[in-house]
Amino acid sequence: MAFIGRDDDLRFLHDSYEDQRAQLIVLYGRRRIGKTETLSHFAHGKPTLFFSAQTGTRQEQLTEFSRRMFEEGAPAGKYLRQYPDWQTALGDLTDLPEPANGRRRLVIIDEFPYLVRSDPSLSSILQNLWDHKLRHSNLMIVLCGSAMSFMEKELLSEKAPLYGRATGIMKMTPMPYWDAIRFFPGYSDEDKALAYSILGGVPQYLATFDPERGLGDNVKRYILRRGSALYSEPEILMREEFREPAKYSTIIRAIALGDTRLNDIATHTLIPVTALGFYLSSLIEVGIVEREFPVTAKPAEHTKGTRGIYRLADDYFSFWYTFVYPNRSALDSGDVDGVWEENMRPMLHDYASRAFERMCAAWLMRESLQGMLPFRVNRIGRWWDRTDEMDVVALDRTGLKAIAGECKFRSAPMDPSMLDLLRTRAAKLKPQELQLMLFSLSGFTEKLSRIASEDENVRLVELREMLTPKAQ
Template sequence: MTFIGRADDLAFLQDCYEDPKAQLVVLYGRRRIGKTETLSHFTQGKPCLFFSAQMATKEEQLAEFSRRMFEEGAPAAAYLDRYADWRTALVELTKLPPPADGGRRLVVIDEFPYLVKSDPSLPSVLQNLWDHTLRHANLMIVLCGSAMSFIEKEILSEKAPLYGRATGVLKMLPMPYWDAVRFFPDYSPEEKAIAYAVLGGVPQYLATFDPDRPLDWNIKRHILRRGAALYSEPEFLMREEFRETAKYNTVIRAIALGDTKINDIATHTLIPATALGFYLSGLMETGIVEREFPVTAAVGEQAKGTRGLYRLRDDFFAFWYSFVYPNRSELESGDVDGVYEEVVRPNLHAFAAHAFERISADWLMLQSRSKALPYRLNRCGRWWDRTDEMDVVALDRTSRKTVVGECKFRSAPMDVPVLDRLHMRAMKLDADERMYVLFSLNGFTARLERMADADDTVRLVDIDELMTAQG
């Protein structure tokens, strides 16, 4: 399959590669996010030692690393069967034959946390070698890992041996929607939006669907069917990241059902509000949950404990906990069609509405970066107070210029009353300039189009324009 997206990540890695100084890059992100594929694409045509660690003992890891080093021409191959320890093995990186083109040697260690778990002294060994030897060599070393909390706490934190040694830290994020929908070139714009709402921007999930098959077929075959790869994916990831998976499950399920405030989550889960912070922090660290504030909220307000609304940030987790988790009994018995027709299909558009809001917000920021708007935007998100809310609000750096938007992922075209309500709500924002953008799945009525044509502060954006955007 053709490699899709990741232009910014690849550009960052290439800049590191071309830097004349030795490089120690930490690249990490959740499983299935495309780290290995991106690194494989980056290393094409470059002299590279690519070592993929496994769940194994220290001795087994060293034996496999030794084999890869000897294949690359490490001189110790003449008198060793394998290296005795990691210090001996890693210092030998400086003795590998120089690339034929005179360039630098690239070393990628994939799933580095597996090596550390089998030998906890490894980060200290690497830190010492980097300080005294490796940082003077013509090397670029990439340490890659999927255990996000482990990487952040054991590799990047202030107390970790390698703290301050990394010359680059790249946390890989889900793909933006304009890259994700390229996995489905023949889907209609509406189907692309729904597929993105279901799978999010995780490349391996997107690649699981067959783009030549209908969307409903893919959902039933690859998510709802017992034994399919995505059927148990969230459970696998939860077990890998957390110990008390049952409690984390109840928290995610509560949020998926619409409990967004901490007291509501506590009531639903029977976990005391004072204890919920621990579980919510873990879920936020792994990118499953996010804490959301009105886009106009000050930094001080966002720093206050457990305030804000909690929402599922991971689209696939949101879909799975909305439709798979509560219907496991029927799905385990094989009633895939029944669950899809009676539960999934009737609620699919309502479910996709949240992702449509985020698509619209991402499109606005893309337009801003492309200088296609009257002013450059600084931040974008939802806005709400006690009585009103707006789907999309974006502000410039001064917060005096704003773009407000309404999103409708519905079958009916958007009409003038929607714009009228948006005008009224926007008056609650203290701004000198306002622009109004309406995002619609099924277009706009003729009278709304005429009104927009006569008012240069109003812009109408349909699903076709959203789905043809290019980052």
């Protein structure tokens, strides 16, 4: 399959490469997010030393790095079997043969945390080399890693040796839905949205599905079948990321079941509130959980530990804990068709409604960036108070201009009653300017379409419009 998406990430890397100064780029993101594939695509056609670190001892790491350096023509290969230490090995980067036509050499060290774990002094060694030698070279060095906490604490925090040395820092996040659906060019618009609601924007998950197979067939074959690629993926990922995967799994399960407030999660999991914050922060750091506030919430509210709600930010984790986890016994016994037909397919549209809301919010932000909205959006998200809620609200910098939206991923068209309800709820925002938007999978009734055509402050958006490719 051809490489898909990542236009902004590749543009950032390209601009760094074209910069006249030496570059030290830190690129990180959760596992399966597509870091290595993106770097490989970026490196194509460039003089590159690409070193993929593995778990191992310091000596094993040095042996493999030395081999790659000597393959690239490092002069030390003529008289050394391998470098004696990292100081010599990394310092020798400036002695690699000069690329033709004055081009810059690209050095990519993938899974850099593996190297530091085998030799904790490595970050300090690299910092010293950068300060005195490497920053004066014609190199672009990319340090890549999947261990999120390590990358943020050991490389980017104020106490880290390399703090302030990076010329660029990029945290890779899941693909936006308009790139994710490109993995399924033959699907209907509805099935594209459903596939996204299941897999999210993680390239490795998206590439697992066969675009020539129908949605249900893919789910049964690659998710529900014991031993398939995605059957145990969340469990594997948590064992790689966390020391207490069972506790994290219990927390995720509670949130998936609807316990979204701190005290409710504590009650469900039997984990004290005082300890729960640490686990939730770790899940947020990895991108599995997000803490959500009403879009109108003041910054001070975000600092209060008991405010806001917790939602699953990772679509596949949400799907897995909603459908796979509670049906493991039946799936382990091989009842794939029964679980799909009775426990999944009838509820799939209701499940997808949350992902559809996020798609609508992302579409609004994209429209804003392209100057297609009445104002430039500053904040966007859900809104709620004690009695009402709105699926998506976009505000300008002052908060006086607003777009309020209702999102329905249902088989029936939206009717005027939904517009009336949205209008009533949006009035609570008390904006000076207000536009109402209705987003629908199945279109709108004739009466609602007529009302919208006569009111410039009402806009109707169908799924096919949201999926139409636009210039980025």
